[in-house]
Amino acid sequence: MKRLERTIQETLYFSREVVPVLQPVDINAEIREVLAMFRDELEEAGIEKVVDLSEDVPEIHVDPDQIRQVLWNLVSNAVQALGGGGKLTLVTRPSSEGEREGVVFLVGDTGGGISHDVVHNIFNPFFTTKPKGTGLGLPIVHAIVQNHGGTIQLDNREGEGVTFSVFLPRAPKGLGTGDRILEQMRKGGRSGTVGKEDSG
Ligand SMILES: Nc1ncnc2c1ncn2[C@@H]1O[C@H](COP(=O)(O)OP(=O)(O)O)[C@@H](O)[C@H]1O
Numbered sequence: 001m002k003r004l005e006r007t008i009q010e011t012l013y014f015s016r017e018v019v020p021v022l023q024p025v026d027i028n029a030e031i032r033e034v035l036a037m038f039r040d041e042l043e044e045a046g047i048e049k050v051v052d053l054s055e056d057v058p059e060i061h062v063d064p065d066q067i068r069q070v071l072w073n074l075v076s077n078a079v080q081a082l083g084g085g086g087k088l089t090l091v092t093r094p095s096s097e098g099e100r101e102g103v104v105f106l107v108g109d110t111g112g113g114i115s116h117d118v119v120h121n122i123f124n125p126f127f128t129t130k131p132k133g134t135g136l137g138l139p140i141v142h143a144i145v146q147n148h149g150g151t152i153q154l155d156n157r158e159g160e161g162v163t164f165s166v167f168l169p170r171a172p173k174g175l176g177t178g179d180r181i182l183e184q185m186r187k188g189g190r191s192g193t194v195g196k197e198d199s200g
């Protein structure tokens with residue numbers, strides 16, 4: 001995928017409504033759809049797909065555009081880490097976290113993982129280790145997941161690969177703090193490279 005195309009895709013969320021518009025969604029179908037978008041790229045890079053989608057996952061009430069954005073950004077990072085080939089893993093399973101029922105999905109890769117020096121920064125807006133990265137993929141993922149009342153965990157195996165694990169409840173209880181994070185990012189965040197509005 002071309003770089004500009006990728007950047008636009010990763011940050012499309014900025015042009016949408018922040019408040020999720022909830023609809024019943026089959027997470028497995030969304031994953032299949034996102035994987036289809038990467039099909040050529042996976043093939044060209046010699047990336048092996050391991051897809052294990054549980055038929056027992058409940059339908060969840062989420063904003064489908066936003067959840068597709070989450071999947072897209074995570075898969076995009078995995079594919080970039082897997083430039084030299086390797087394994088991309090997508091897994092879903094039903095879950096109850098505390099009292100809350102929902103789904104867990106995993107996006108994993110064998111792309112070498114994240115250096116312990118920087119791993120604490122990866123959800124910060126504009127943090128990137130890529131020459132032409134935006135540093136916005138994971139902050140957007142984080143904000144969307146939070147907004148849906150979900151959680152995200154990282155299993156970083158330095159030198160091997162990384163697996164992101166996302167829990168989404170069947171239906172969010174209310175809006176989380178993700179709104180504020182996005183608001184901050186829209187206003188320019190730290191470096192102001194994204195559409196900074198000049199008020200004076
Ligand atoms: N799957 C991954 N493997 C290795 N490093 C990753 C992975 N996902 C994210 N990262 C690290 O986190 C940083 C931030 O990711 P992101 O917010 O998507 O911004 P960008 O992809 O534009 O750099 C990346 O630059 C990279 O260092």
Ligand SMILES: [Mg+2]
Nearest residue numbers: 076077137138
């Ligand atoms: Mg990214």
